[in-house]
Amino acid sequence: MKKVIHKITLICLFILTTPGLGQAQTQNKLLFHCPPLPKSTTPPTPRAHTMADSLVKEALIPLDMETEARIAKVNSRSRQSTKADSARVRAFFELLGSVHGSLHRYAGIPTQDKLEKALADLQQALLLNPDLVSALHSIALIAARGGHDYACAEALYLRALKIEPANAIIHFDYAELLAYQGKFEAAFRYAETAMALADQPSKDIYQWRIMRMHYMAKNYDWVINQCDQHIEKTDQEDFWNNGWPAYYYKGLALAEQEKYDEALEAETLTYAFLSTDGFNLASSARAYAMAGDTAVAKRVLAAVLEPDFEWMPYEIATAYEALGDFDNTFLWLNIAADEGDEWLRWLKLDPRWKRIRSDPRFKKVQERAGW
Helix, strand or coil: CHHHHHHHHHHHCCCCCCCCHHHHHHHHCCCCCCCCCCCCCCCCCHHHHHHHHHHHHHHHHHHHHHHHHHHHHHHHHHHHHHCCCHHHCCCHHHHHHHHHCCHHHHCCCCCHHHHHHHHHHHHHHHHHCCCCHHHHHHHHHHHHHCCCCHHHHHHHHHHHHHHCCCCHHHHHHHHHHHHCCCCHHHHHHHHHHHHHHCCHHHHHHHHHHHHHHHHHCCCHHHHHHHHHHHHHHCCCCCHHHHCCHHHHHHHHHHHHCCCHHHHHHHHHHHHHHCCCCHHHHHHHHHHHHHCCCHHHHHHHHHHHCCCCCCCCHHHHHHHHHHCCCHHHHHHHHHHHHHHCCHHHHHCCCCHHHCCCCCCHHHHHHHHHCCC
C-alpha cells in the first residue's frame, strides 16, 4: 500500500505541467466533479477488493509512463550539464527530486482524455471498495491541484485518514492543502503528525516543504533559526544530499526582514552548491536585485534564460519583480500558469508579490492558478 501511495504522490503531485493544457485547466478548471463518497455498509468481497486494486493500477499506468518519460528527459539534460564539472557529477535534477520534492515539476498528465479515464477508473474503484485509501488519496490530489475543489479534497483526505490514521503521506498532503489556503495552525498540526509517522527519507523531503509553509505564514525568525540549526549540524558533503535548501529559505526570510546583504550571502551559497540549476540561479538573481546590484542581477538572469538551463518560470518571475520589471514579471507568471508550476499554489500568500497584488494582471494570474 505504501509503495502505491508513494507512486500516486509522484504522479499526481502536480498535474498541470503541459502548455495549453495548463491554461485550459487553470482558466476554466479541470473538468472535475467530486465523487460521492460511498458508505461502507458491508465489507467488499475479495473479488471486489481485487478489482478495485486493479482499477487503481490501471488508472496510473498511462500517467506513470508519461511521468517517467519526462523525468528521463530532465535527467539526461542534467547529466549533460555536469559532464564538464567532475566535482558535480551527480544528476542535479535527480538530486532536487530526492531532497526537495522538486521532481514533480516534470511529472505531468499531458492529455485531458487520459486524466478523465484515470478519474473514471479511480471512482469505479471507490464504488467497489469505498475504503480504498490509494483511490481516495489520488482523487484528492487531482481535486485540489487540478480541479481546485478544496472542499472535495478535504473530504477525501479526512475519509482516508479515518481509515488509515497512521498514514504519514496523507497527513502531509492534507497539511499542504490547508497551508496554501492560509489555514496554518491546522496545517502545522498535521505536518507535525506526518513528521512523527514518516520514515527518514520522507522526513528529509517534508522538512523543506514545512519550511516553505512557515515562510508563507511569515514566520521568518522561525525559518532562519531552523535553517541555521540545519546548517550548523550538516557537513559540506552532506549538503549535496540534504542541506542546500537551508540557505535558500534562510535567504528568502532574511530578504523579507530587509536584511538584503545577509540574504544575498545565503542565496549565493545555495548557488555554490547547485550552480547549474536554473531555480537557484534565478533566486540568486533576485537576491542581487534586492541588495541593489541590478547590473549583476541582470547578468545572472540572462544566464538563467540560456537553453542550457531548465527554466523555472515562477522563480524567474520573482527576479523580474525584484528588478521592478513588472511586464516581464507577468510574462513569466503566465508561463508558470501555462506549465502549472507548483509554486502557483502559494500565489495568494507568497510575500514576494506584495508590490504587484493591486495590479489587475495579478488578479488574472490568480484566476488562472485557480484562486
